[in-house]
Amino acid sequence: MDDRDQSQPDPAGPLATVAEPVSLTRVVDETVLLDSDSGVYYGLNASGADMLDLALAKNSLTEAVAALGELYEADASDLRADLLELLARLSAAGLIDVRADLARDIEPAAGRQAPPE
Amino acid sequence: MTLSQRQGDRRRQSDVTRFPQRGAGVLRELFSGRAPAWPDLTLAESEELLAALEYHGAAPLAHEAVCRGGASGVPPEVIDRLHRAHLSTAAENQVWLAERGAVLDALHGAGVTAALLKGAALMDTVYSSPGLRPISDIDLLVSPAQQATTLAALKERGYERAVTDAGPFEHHVLLHGTGAGGMPVAVEVHRRLFASPPYDAVLPTDDLLARAERGEDGALRLAPADALAHLAGHLVLQHARGERLVWVADVDRLVRRHGHEQDFWSGAIEVARSSMLLRSLGDALVLATLWFATPLPDDVAAVLDAEPPMPAEAAAYARMRRRAPVGAEGDRLLSDVQGVSGLAAKLRFAALHLAPPPRTMREWYGLDRSWQLPVYYARRALRGLAHIARRPFRAGSSGALESPELWMIDHDA
DSSP states (O other): OOOSOTTSOOTTOOSEEEOTTEEEEEETTEEEEEETTTTEEEEEOHHHHHHHHHHHHOSSHHHHHHHHHHHSOSOHHHHHHHHHHHHHHHHHTTSEEEOGGGHHHHHHHHTTSOOOO | OBHHHHHHHHHTOOOOOSEEHHHHHHHHHHHTTOOOBOOOOOHHHHHHHHHHHHHTTOHHHHHHHHHTTOOBSOOHHHHHHHHHHHHHHHHHHHHHHHHHHHHHHHHHHTTOOEEEEHHHHHTTTTSSSGGGSOOSSEEEEEOGGGHHHHHHHHHHTTOEESSSOOOTTOSEEEEEEEOGGGOEEEEEEESSSOOSTTGGGSSOHHHHHHHOEEOTTSOEEOOHHHHHHHHHHIIIIITTTOOOHHHHHHHHHHHHHHTTSTTHHHHHHHHHHHTTOHHHHHHHHHHHHHHHOOOOOHHHHHHHHHOOOOHHHHHHHHHHHTOOOTTOHHHHHHHHHHTSOSHHHHHHHHHHHHSOOHHHHHHHHTOOSTTHHHHHHHHHHHHHHHHHHHGGGSTTSSSSOOOHHHHTEETTO
């Protein structure tokens, strides 16, 4: 595991960005992601939507996990694992581009589950 | 789920067009911000209610209201169905929004002034989320002088006319295209707001475009007072006895968005009065208050209650409310002819519809041999006469006028 100080804002930008053919929209407290190339759309439930929002907004994993901790009562390590797993699944589905330095962190999670649908 | 699967689901939807009475009651409370207890419905009743909600384009609204804690005891399978409708509408509307932007860019590039109408105008301005308002096409109002340029620009973008020659009397032209992800999309280019006389002559297009307002997104939309009059006429007259709840929701959201603005109500009443839509405006607002508890200022209600429509409007209203549904074209033509002023104009109007130009006939009926033309003219006339002959036996063609709110509910269910 990378032991860099991830609390420092990274000038490289947010943890993830929405992939080029994908658009997002809110449905109550959920998020719908549409891949406009394939016409496939995915729904993220409320916690998944919050995680994605934070991944798109925060520049460090630590910041994102801390913000998640304010929303959900759970161990930071569990939140971190859940966040990485979600990013892995969305990345595997081509819905988001994960920042290059995080790619190694999400690789183990990438093969575990099919993308959400 | 893919957009094309969703389109297929929509085509398979049942034709439940009216709300069962018990379900309608709970929906009204739900949409009005009260917190009703969900009724104990049988599976068939529940299915009928959901099918009606989908037909009326109101499933996303119901889902949002339920999520906001608007009803207790809603069965999980009902929530799941509403949820899926909401998600898919939200996904589809992302395609529609992108397509709308591309179409407006193409028209702007061609020098066309086009105003968005109905759902395409309202989905992201008066609704809190675009996913709440399903749309089936992008309605545009374009000056008759710019129709040809508009159609050429849309053709350039890959759109094809559903019917190449829509005839000289059509108030809009329908074009089909393909949006992102292969989703079928459609554009309706309107040369005027209403099809039937005398409403084809009210609210001239160039005046509406001159008053239209440009939004933050750069798109042109009807001025709010004009938009309300249009929504009212579209709901109460153009789709008489085929009203859909989503159009009532449009009225509600537009009023909630603009009702506090100075001159909105006086402007809307003035537009409605001058375009023979005063009673339609009153009906539309009654529907909106009934289903959505739309806030209506007392003085506006008083004006609409106190001011009876002029005789010409009353006659036009009655004729439109009794007009035959789409399909009984001869019957509809008879209604429309009655709305034309002057004998010569009536005859011209009837002749044009009964005997459209040969080019139009060939397109409509797929005629490729010269001998077919007279046969199909005769067939068209005979079918029209048959519709007219059946008119006395058609429900709603005579007798007392039923209020629009009665037509959306199945009182026998």
